[in-house]
Amino acid sequence: MWKFLWQLIFILGMISFIGMFLIFTVRGYKEIIQILRHKNE
Amino acid sequence: MHWIDITIIFIYLALIFSVGVIMRSRVNNFSSFMIAGQNLGLSLGVTSMLGTELGLITVMYNAQTGVLQYFSAFHIGLFGFIVTLAVGLSGFVVTKLRNMNVKSIPEFYGKRFGQNTRIIGAILLVIGGMLNMGIFLNIGAKFIQSIFVFESSDYTLKLIMILLLGMVLIYTMMGGMLSVIITDYFQFIILSVGLIFCVFYSIYYLGWNNIFYSIENISKTPYNPFLSKGSSYVVWQIILAFVSAVVWPTAITRALAMKNSEIVKKQYLWSSISFLIRFMIPCFIGICAVVYYQDTSHMDTLTLMPQYLAAILPVGLLGLVIAGMLSAFMSTHDSYLLCWSTIITNDIIEPIYGKKISSKNKINISRFIIFLLGIYILYWGLFYEGNDSIWSYLSITGAIYFSGAITVLISGLYWHKSSKLGAIGALLGGLSALFGLEPIRNYLSIGLLPEQIGLLSLFFSATIMIFGSLLFPDREVTR
Numbered sequence: 001m002w003k004f005l006w007q008l009i010f011i012l013g014m015i016s017f018i019g020m021f022l023i024f025t026v027r028g029y030k031e032i033i034q035i036l037r038h039k040n041e
Numbered sequence: 042m043h044w045i046d047i048t049i050i051f052i053y054l055a056l057i058f059s060v061g062v063i064m065r066s067r068v069n070n071f072s073s074f075m076i077a078g079q080n081l082g083l084s085l086g087v088t089s090m091l092g093t094e095l096g097l098i099t100v101m102y103n104a105q106t107g108v109l110q111y112f113s114a115f116h117i118g119l120f121g122f123i124v125t126l127a128v129g130l131s132g133f134v135v136t137k138l139r140n141m142n143v144k145s146i147p148e149f150y151g152k153r154f155g156q157n158t159r160i161i162g163a164i165l166l167v168i169g170g171m172l173n174m175g176i177f178l179n180i181g182a183k184f185i186q187s188i189f190v191f192e193s194s195d196y197t198l199k200l201i202m203i204l205l206l207g208m209v210l211i212y213t214m215m216g217g218m219l220s221v222i223i224t225d226y227f228q229f230i231i232l233s234v235g236l237i238f239c240v241f242y243s244i245y246y247l248g249w250n251n252i253f254y255s256i257e258n259i260s261k262t263p264y265n266p267f268l269s270k271g272s273s274y275v276v277w278q279i280i281l282a283f284v285s286a287v288v289w290p291t292a293i294t295r296a297l298a299m300k301n302s303e304i305v306k307k308q309y310l311w312s313s314i315s316f317l318i319r320f321m322i323p324c325f326i327g328i329c330a331v332v333y334y335q336d337t338s339h340m341d342t343l344t345l346m347p348q349y350l351a352a353i354l355p356v357g358l359l360g361l362v363i364a365g366m367l368s369a370f371m372s373t374h375d376s377y378l379l380c381w382s383t384i385i386t387n388d389i390i391e392p393i394y395g396k397k398i399s400s401k402n403k404i405n406i407s408r409f410i411i412f413l414l415g416i417y418i419l420y421w422g423l424f425y426e427g428n429d430s431i432w433s434y435l436s437i438t439g440a441i442y443f444s445g446a447i448t449v450l451i452s453g454l455y456w457h458k459s460s461k462l463g464a465i466g467a468l469l470g471g472l473s474a475l476f477g478l479e480p481i482r483n484y485l486s487i488g489l490l491p492e493q494i495g496l497l498s499l500f501f502s503a504t505i506m507i508f509g510s511l512l513f514p515d516r517e518v519t520r
Binding site: 003014020024034 | 122229
């Protein structure tokens with residue numbers, strides 16, 4: 001049971017992490033640009 | 042090492058340095074230096090939380106935990122996930138703190154229990170935090186030494202420590218929180234790509250089923266944490282999960298830097314994934330290192346992971362991973378140095394001084410303290426000789442601060458009868474966690490495990506808080 005639990009959590013964790021990586025790479029870039037523009041004004 | 046790898050590392054380090062220099066001109070007051078003017082959006086809040094909490098030290102000690110405990114160590118990541126998710130859903134502690142508009146936990150002590158509690162709390166936080174980060178430099182140097190396959194002489198290790206520290210100090214003193222947030226973003230990208238590739242390449246190289254079969258041949262209890270480490274250790278990990286997400290100053294500073302409490306809750310919801318993978322991926326790579334070397338009895342468990350990566354990763358990918366790890370090293374250090382130096386300035390020096398210090402002077406004082414902390418880190422990195430696993434060392438030194446902080450924070454926010462004397466007693470009670478340090482345990486011949494001493498210390502602090510508050514209530518209750 002423990003083995004199956006860790007395998008499941010590992011696979012789901014990796015999928016979630018990859019999704020999170022893609023989402024926040026794009027959104028984070030937009031936020032940085034906003035901050036830099038705001039500071040320049 | 043191939044020249045392509047070395048070029049990638051140098052380009053990346055130059056990029057990070059440039060960000061530090063550019064952002065220096067944008068720091069215009071102490072609030073922007075310490076918490077980015079409390080104006081961060083969700084995305085940078087999430088990337089910064091991961092960037093800080095997934096540092097080189099985290100990768101190293103979690104890989105070591107994987108080497109020592111195999112898959113059963115995954116329970117630490119699972120607790121991190123569950124606890125952070127619960128905080129995100131409920132807003133427990135973090136939303137109340139954010140709504141109070143404080144810059145740090147000691148500042149909250151000041152508002153709730155008075156300036157003396159604020160100063161004592163900040164001093165204990167600094168003691169615990171400094172002991173905690175004292176070994177960071179040593180571990181970072183061991184990583185570099187192992188992955189670049191340098192000679193394992195003391196001289197090389199000391200030289201690497203001095204070089205790394207010099208880099209971090211220059212960089213940290215240049216920028217404030219804004220700079221840290223933006224470098225955290227780059228670190229998030231590079232380290233995430235590096236770690237994801239490491240995982241998939243390890244599975245491709247060693248084989249998914251082979252990894253599990255090999256570990257089952259090496260250990261009789263590779264999966265069940267209650268059998269491999271015992272129940273007190275497992276309970277201790279739940280406490281540590283809460284501490285890592287909510288009470289630890291570098292994490293809570295990220296929450297306090299957000300625009301409002303609703304975004305803080307979303308930040309924690311997303312960060313629950315970060316708190317899962319920051320343990321699980323390094324653990325997995327550590328386990329893969331064991332599978333690769335098979336007989337690890339004669340090897341240093343801490344340096345097994347970098348040795349393994351240096352052995353298997355192809356040209357280009359190795360450079361990317363090292364660049365990510367070095368940036369993780371720098372980013373964690375700058376976050377920690379910034380956090381501790383600003384807390385010393387904001388919550389110790391200014392209250393003791395008794396007058397308001399101008400923003401410019403506070404920034405300069407913080408920069409000077411960063412320099413002094415750097416000297417201390419170098420000294421401690423060369424001095425400490427304990428043999429505890431890194432995770433045990435970090436948890437027990439952190440407990441000096443958080444045993445009292447958890448109690449005072451929760452009771453201060455949710456129990457109106459909690460009093461100033463109870464809070465001071467509870468904070469000082471956290472010092473009992475010092476008995477968990479290996480050199481002190483050996484000197485006093487204490488037969489308890491570090492996690493058992495940590496739990497006792499937490500119980501001790503909570504007891505002092507409850508009885509102290511009931512026996513010595515405040516004359517005027519502050520709500």
